[in-house]
Amino acid sequence: MSEYLIRKAIVNDIPFLADVVIASEKGMSDRLSFATLFNKTEAEVKDLIMLMLEEETEGCELSLSSFIITEFEGRPISGSGAWIEGLNGALPSKILKSNLISYTFGEKSVRYLRTKAHIVQDVLIEREPMTLQLEYFHILNEHLGKGLDADLMHRIEENARAQYPGLGKVQCQIFKNSVFSIKILLRHGFRIAKSYKSADEEIFDYLPYNEKLVMEKEFKN
């Protein structure tokens, strides 16, 4: 592992982080919800994600401060995003994220979303306050199988406990077809806590899958 360097993400990492967000959002599918729900191309979405990360809002999945990067030979090869929901009285992450998207994507995109909102309602899940929320976790293919996931998970949890020593739980929302990622989480002590499924088949045109899981792990304090 010594050939890898894990560090906090910085502004220069934003283009790579945009790729991390896109790869994580698509999971095991070709559906990118930022594109399908807002009528954008993937290239447009990448530019918009970079703009949102550049705002450096704290406390949600689109916060630069939520990410850690792994470097290999001076180049980023993994990105992981996590934050403590509602820490220090912050607004709920759903509001912070929505503000960023509203402002960055623009009114035309939000009007388009209005016509699709009913399709995804069943898989919108509230985040539990004062828990660690793990949202994005992506390692470039050629660096898989090197034990990096364990070190990243440990660093994420360590960073979170330094911010909030009383941290009791980490949660991750993940589509059920992300079998590889689910296996990794199970290996790291997560269990499936809840499942949310949509009966609307149209959801497959917009999201990676029709069922989302909440996986969680409790910390022994």
Add this chain to the structure above:
Amino acid sequence: MEKEEIVNRLTPVFRKVFSDNSLVITDELSALDVENWDSLSHMLLISEVENEFYIKFKLKDLKKMANVGDMVAIISSKF
């Protein structure tokens, strides 16, 4: 624009977005108080409020908006 007028114009917007004709908005009302105030409805709310008042919220405005009272104050500041 007076606060009362802003609240009177916001009320039907909130009721439409959250599909609740009995919803009463107060200064303290926030996303924590309304069951279906999620990320999607928040985006729709912002869009509808901007259209109602012919304004565009800056991102710094949105960041300061913890409740309806903050929203009213920000709308008022734009007139």
